Amino acid sequence: DGGITQSPKYLFRKEGQNVTLSCEQNLNHDAMYWYRQDPGQGLRLIYYSQIVNDFQKGDIAEGYSVSREKKESFPLTVTSAQKNPTAFYLCASRPGQGTYGYTFGSGTRLTVV
Amino acid sequence: GQQLNQSPQSMFIQEGEDVSMNCTSSSIFNTWLWYKQDPGEGPVLLIALYKAGELTSNGRLTAQFGITRKDSFLNISASIPSDVGIYFCAGRPRETSGSRLTFGEGTQLTVNP
Numbered sequence: 001d002g003g004i005t006q007s008p009k010y011l012f013r014k015e016g017q018n019v020t021l022s023c024e025q026n027l028n029h030d031a032m033y034w035y036r037q038d039p040g041q042g043l044r045l046i047y048y049s050q051i052v053n054d055f056q057k058g059d060i061a062e063g064y065s066v067s068r069e070k071k072e073s074f075p076l077t078v079t080s081a082q083k084n085p086t087a088f089y090l091c092a093s094r095p096g097q098g099t100y101g102y103t104f105g106s107g108t109r110l111t112v113v
Numbered sequence: 114g115q116q117l118n119q120s121p122q123s124m125f126i127q128e129g130e131d132v133s134m135n136c137t138s139s140s141i142f143n144t145w146l147w148y149k150q151d152p153g154e155g156p157v158l159l160i161a162l163y164k165a166g167e168l169t170s171n172g173r174l175t176a177q178f179g180i181t182r183k184d185s186f187l188n189i190s191a192s193i194p195s196d197v198g199i200y201f202c203a204g205r206p207r208e209t210s211g212s213r214l215t216f217g218e219g220t221q222l223t224v225n226p
Contacts, residue, residue, distance in 0.1 A: 004155075006155075035216075040218070041218055042117075042119075042201065042216040042217055042218040042219055043156075043201070043216040045213065048213065058213075090155050090156070092155075100144045100146065100161070100205050100214065101146055101158045101161045102146075102158070102203075102214065103158070104148075104155030104156050104157070105155050106153075106154050106155050107153070107154065107155050109153070
């Protein structure tokens with residue numbers, strides 16, 4: 001079955017460490033997105049990519065980095081520059097033009113200890 | 114960025130009751146989407162709306178794309194316990210290029226058996 005796989009489901013990080021969250025899709029979707037979700041808030045866009053080897057900053061990109069070397073993969077690195085990284089991170093993808101419904105992964109919960 | 118006002122923030126209802134929630138914006142949207150998120154999971158697309166005035170059903174769920182293109186409504190009829198979760202509206206503003214969506218802050222629904 002096609003879908004989006006995020007790993008790991010739970011991740012603990014010490015302050016000052018970088019950590020990379022994985023997102024893989026086998027839906028042959030062109031566009032991929034990373035969102036951050038905090039309790040009581042909506043989804044805030046971190047980065048997005050509409051084609052391979054290209055990506056754009058979202059609304060809260062500071063302290064994060066991404067790459068899009070393959071169509072299937074869009075990893076997110078949370079760097080030590082991110083001041084409050086504890087959150088639920090969601091990856092999503094979308095087919096090409098004309099369809100705007102995103103398919104989401106099941107999320108990664110990152111906790112800084 | 115664009116903002117969506119979603120209300121109510123939370124609802125506590127009895128099983129069998131009908132539910133209504135809505136999203137409004139100060140600007141025109143070309144697309145409205147409704148998602149449901151179960152605890153610890155990613156949102157799942159319920160209904161997508163692409164034309165002003167469009168009314169679409171998915172089982173006990175019905176959503177409408179407002180005539181002004183600045184709002185959308187979701188109704189759930191005869192609620193059941195598995196309807197519990199967070200419901201998000203999302204939209205694509207008319208002036209947005211590409212595929213970025215704006216999300217509301219969610220409506221937390223609790224259904225008492």
